[in-house]
Amino acid sequence: MGEAKKVLVIDDDPEICQAMEAILGDNGYQVFTATDTVRGEALLHDKKPDLLILDIMMASMQEGLDFAAKIKKKEGPYGLPILIVSGRPASEKGYQRSVEEDLDWIAADIFMEKPVDPEDLLRNVESLLSRSKS
Amino acid sequence: MRNVLVVDDEESTRELLSLSLQSDGYNVFCAEDGFCALGLCEKQLPDIVLTDIKMPGMDGIELLRRLKHLNPEIEVIMITGHGQMELAIQALQLEASDFINKPISDKALSVALQRAEQKIWMREKLREYTENLECMLKQATDEVRKRYDFEHRLVHTSMDGIIANDREGNIILFSEGASRIYGYSREEALCGLKVSSLYPEGEARRVKKMIYSQEYGGPGRLINFETTARTKDGRLVPILLSATILYEDDQEVGTVGYFKDLTEVKELQARLLEQTRLAAIGEAMAEVAHGVKNILYGMKLGAYMVEKALDQPDPERLRKGWRMVRQNMDRIARLSLEMLDYARGKSRRREAIPVNEIVEDVCRELESRAQEVGAEILRDLTCDLPYLFGDPEAFHACVLNLVTNALEAFGQDTAVRRVTVRTSLPEGRWIGVDVTDTGRGIPPEVQDKVFRPLFTTKGARGTGLGLAITQKLVTELGGTVTFHTEPGHGTTFTMRFPVHSPE
Structure with a gap:
């Protein structure tokens, strides 16, 4: 077993x-x-995690979604896999389309x-990390 | 150009006059005797006739009489010979305009013509003036009749009932709308019905008192006052009444009232309220489900930790996991209690609420919570506040909610952690309670949602009901709650309650 994988929550x-x-x-x-995206972004730079687990219900849902989109657009340490946890079902406001359609968005x-x-x-x-390794 | 008819049996006279008149600018035609003259007159009416008085066949006097009979407005100038004064006088009696003597001098002719012209001019002016006057009179009459018709229709086709009464309370006007509401015919109402019998017992006196009072539009008027009507068959009907006192030369002569039947409005209002309530319930259920899911998430994580710790065994991990489970159980309990709070009806308690005492109580209760988050609670209380009237527990809940929120408003790096509770008496008419924190402030994008049920910025820590309940209770106490926030510097929530005299 190599070095431990780094996860940012x-x-x-x-x-x-x-x-x-x-x-x-x-x-x-x-x-x-x-506990907020500002601190999260700082850790992203300092620790260069392999995976991000993000709750999109921050102060507003938009904050979480925007943050995820911003990270996805950037290269380098930003190009990491993201797992979103949400209290909202995919059908509700904010997701007019299905989750599958919206995954890239x-x-x-x-x-x-x-x-x-x-x-x-x-x-x-585990599956996200093994995928990014290969 | 005026038409002049010259009548003379002597051709030389006719020609002389004709030339003279034409050069004066008249349109001249001639006749050699009375019959010819009348024949011409039938074709074209002359303005002025110059006629010899002595003529064979029909003399000038007879011609004058017939011309005046034909049209009294023809001006006739008689031409008289020497010694015919009597005829001349007779002619004047028959309304000839003038006479001139033969031989005809230019001067005499022109004076006579001028006089005739003047008479015509005056008559025309008079006619014009009279016509004008008649026209104006007709217009004014039409206007008055139109106005009357309009007002009559207005009164009687109005959906609202319009009723007027004299100082003794006798009904003097009762519109069709009033008949629809009350069931009395106009005749019944006008023949001895007293205005007081249109209301339930005592209500007429109350309405009268309200008209003279400052309320609902000021003395002498009543605007949109909700009252009750009693119909002919004894039914009670909700009514929106506007009324005004009628004066004649500063003397009060009666009252007129406009009665709007609120039965349908009330029914619609009730139905709308029910629909809104159902929609709100639907929305609330979705939000509750969301809140519960958040709490369950925490519980699942806690339970997972407990299970793992039991296998290992790891008491430290076990404690942590179990605490998460417990805390989330507490949250579910709090959520269900607050949901009950939110859903329960209005409290009927109406007691004197000692505002400062309750604020002190809340501050004491939250002292230890404040210490936990490293904050201090300051009190800035105004002495001798009047009592607020209502449910003291409701007021307590409002203050508790606002101060609890304030204590949770600090960010991780808020340096100054201070909550100030201030009571005040602005303008002597309001009781004010302000709760100010030095926390993060409310982000602009969520400011319009903070009072919405189940909206929370606290993730699983909040139920999202605190401010919604506060707003509901403050409204029930007759007050308002607003906030002012500066992101990064803090927020002030302000409650305002009107000062009541104890009833």
Whole structure:
């Protein structure tokens, strides 16, 4: 086993951040957390994570979506896979089209709806990381 | 150009006069006797006739009489010979305009013509003036009749009932609209019905009092006052009444009222309210589902940690996971309680609320919470505030919600963490409660949503009901709640309640 993969979690609920740190940490990932996108972007530069887990319900949903799109557009450390966690089902306001159609627009590699099962989350994280390796 | 007819049996006289008149600018035609003259007159009416008085066949007097009979406006100048004064006088009695003696001098002729012209001119002016006057009179009459018709129609086709009464309360005007509302015919109403019998017991006196009072439009007037009518068959009908006192030369002579039947409006309002309520419930359910999902997410993560920790075993991890589960259980409990709060009806309690005391209570209750987040709560209270009337628990909940929110408004790097609760008495008419924080402020894009039920910027930490409940309760207490925010510097929430005299 090589160096631990680095995962950045951005979620405005500090307790979710803590839990993710524990769960992902248990599974051998190095975890960084931020409760807002400004701090998240700083960590993106400093730590160069391999994966971003983003809750799009920040102060406003737009903030999360814009942030994801911004990261996707950039090269270098920004070109990392993104997993979006959302409390909104895909059919609701903000997503006029289906999630599949919108995936490129919302710039996520995987889109999960809350409540997310931790096992599923871990599986998705693993698959995204192995894909980016190859 | 005026037409002049010259009548004389002597050809030389006719020609002389004709030349003289033509050179004066008249249109001249001639006749040698009375019959010829009348024949010409039938073809074209002359303005002036110059006729010899002595002629064979029909003399000048007879011609004058017939001409005047034909048209009294023809001016006839008689030409008289020497010693015919009596005939001349007779001619004047028959309304000849003048006479001139033979031999005809130019001067005498021109004076006579001028006089005739003057008479014609005056008559024309008089006619013009009279016609004008008649026209004006007709216009004025038409105007008055139109206005009357219009007002009559206005009164009687108005959907609203229009009723006027004299000082003794006798009905003197009762429109068709009024008949529709009340069921009395116009005749019934005008024959001895008193205005007080149009209202339920005591209501007429109340309405009268309101007309003279400052409220609803000021003394002497009543605008959009909601009252109740009692119909002929005893039904009670909701009415929107506007009324005014009628004066004649500063003397009060009666009252006129405009009655709008609110039955349909009330029904529509109720239906609309119900529809709005159902729509709001639908929206609220979707939002509740969203809130619950957020909480469940936290719970699942906590439960996962607990399960893993049990296997390992890892007491530290177990505690962390279990705390997450517990906290999210508490959130669900809080959400359901607040939903009940939001959904429950208006409190019927109406007690004196000691504003400053309750503010003090809330500050004390939240002291430890403030310490946890490293904030201080300052109080800036105005002494001797009047009492607010309503449900003290509702007021307590409002202050508690606003101060709790303020304590959660600080960002991770907010240096000064201060919440100030201020009470005031602006203009002596309002009780003001301001809650100011030095927190992050509210981002512009969410400012218009903060009072919306289940809107939250706190992720899983908030239920999104706090401000919605606060707004609902403040409204029930008769007040308003507004906010002023500067992103990065903090927010002030302001509640204003009108000062009531205790009833």
